[in-house]
Amino acid sequence: MEEKTILERLRKEFPAGVRETLTSLGDEVAVIDKGALLPVVTFLRDGPGEFTMLLDLTCVDYPGQEPRFEMVYHLFSLSRNRRLRIKTRLGESDLRIASLTSLWKNANWLEREVYDLFGVHFEGHPDLRRLFMYDGFEGYPLRKDYPLRRRQPLIRLKE
Amino acid sequence: MTEEKKKRPPAGPFITTQFNTLLGWARKFSLFHYPFVTACCGMEYMSAACAHFDIDRFGAGWTRFSPRQSDMLLVVGTITQKEAPVLRTVYDQMTEPKWVIAFGTCAVSGGIYDNYAVVQGIDQIIPVDVYIPGCPPRPETVLDGLLKLQEKIQHQDHDWRWKKKRS
Numbered sequence: 468m469e470e471k472t473i474l475e476r477l478r479k480e481f482p483a484g485v486r487e488t489l490t491s492l493g494d495e496v497a498v499i500d501k502g503a504l505l506p507v508v509t510f511l512r513d514g515p516g517e518f519t520m521l522l523d524l525t526c527v528d529y530p531g532q533e534p535r536f537e538m539v540y541h542l543f544s545l546s547r548n549r550r551l552r553i554k555t556r557l558g559e560s561d562l563r564i565a566s567l568t569s570l571w572k573n574a575n576w577l578e579r580e581v582y583d584l585f586g587v588h589f590e591g592h593p594d595l596r597r598l599f600m601y602d603g604f605e606g607y608p609l610r611k612d613y614p615l616r617r618r619q620p621l622i623r624l625k626e
Numbered sequence: 627m628t629e630e631k632k633k634r635p636p637a638g639p640f641i642t643t644q645f646n647t648l649l650g651w652a653r654k655f656s657l658f659h660y661p662f663v664t665a666c667c668g669m670e671y672m673s674a675a676c677a678h679f680d681i682d683r684f685g686a687g688w689t690r691f692s693p694r695q696s697d698m699l700l701v702v703g704t705i706t707q708k709e710a711p712v713l714r715t716v717y718d719q720m721t722e723p724k725w726v727i728a729f730g731t732c733a734v735s736g737g738i739y740d741n742y743a744v745v746q747g748i749d750q751i752i753p754v755d756v757y758i759p760g761c762p763p764r765p766e767t768v769l770d771g772l773l774k775l776q777e778k779i780q781h782q783d784h785d786w787r788w789k790k791k792r793s
Contacts, residue, residue: 599743601707601708608741608742613742618707618742619707620710620745621710622710622711622751624745624750624751625749626750
């Protein structure tokens with residue numbers, strides 16, 4: 468019942484921002500508007516949920532759908548041993564979302580990873596550079612429309 | 627040409643070939659290796675290098691963590707495109723004579739990582755002498771690969787100081 472209450476609290480607190488709440492495989496999921504991300508997450512961290520830990524932050528590409536990208540945030544409450552997932556959609560034309568680096572330090576590299584592999588821009592990120600791929604790498608390799616056989620060697624390779 | 631001359635080949639080539647054999651014998655049993663370990667194959671490398679399988683039985687036990695002091699480069703694991711320049715630098719830093727072993731499927735051909743990030747075989751970057759397949763290879767396979775390299779070294783034409791440099 469506790470799970471229900473935190474989602475209900477969230478809906479009550481942000482009636483405009485939270486689009487949908489559901490339970491998936493035993494975890495709570497909140498689908499929100501991308502503009503409401505920062506206040507929602509701040510509420511979850513400092514509010515009654517005590518979701519003090521950002522476990523992971525990633526992106527999913529759904530080609531053909533609009534909006535095409537979906538950001539997924541995994542939060543964990545150490546005191547209550549509960550997980551919560553936050554999803555929000557991003558359109559291809561406006562790939563910008565608020566950065567969580569002001570709330571969690573580990574969001575820094577996680578967001579750099581998503582920027583590197585999906586091309587999502589995080590507003591307010593202190594150092595938005597590529598994390599895995601090298602300078603001069605073109606395109607975003609984890610997008611579904613990145614060609615499967617496209618290679619961009621850093622040095623000249625023998626063939 | 628008399629009968630006697632036929633029996634005895636000229637002394638020069640005889641000494642040269644014998645010295646070549648001696649040099650090959652000496653070099654194949656004193657391989658200092660540099661482990662370029664990047665992935666899970668490293669566990670099998672450790673197993674092969676340490677007491678259980680003991681690569682030192684074949685004279686390749688001396689691990690040097692400087693490429694300048696080593697003769698055998700063991701490329702153990704996946705080489706990404708980002709790492710390719712590093713591997714080439716390490717190879718270039720090694721002094722002659724030098725040999726390279728591609729250890730495990732990833733180093734041999736890229737393995738399961740047929741994607742944007744991984745070099746499809748280190749022979750696209752540096753020359754390779756022996757390929758050891760397996761994901762990861764068992765230590766016995768590694769030792770077999772080492773024996774194959776030793777055989778190759780034994781039958782190689784060795785370069786030495788006072789011999790005219792080829793190529």
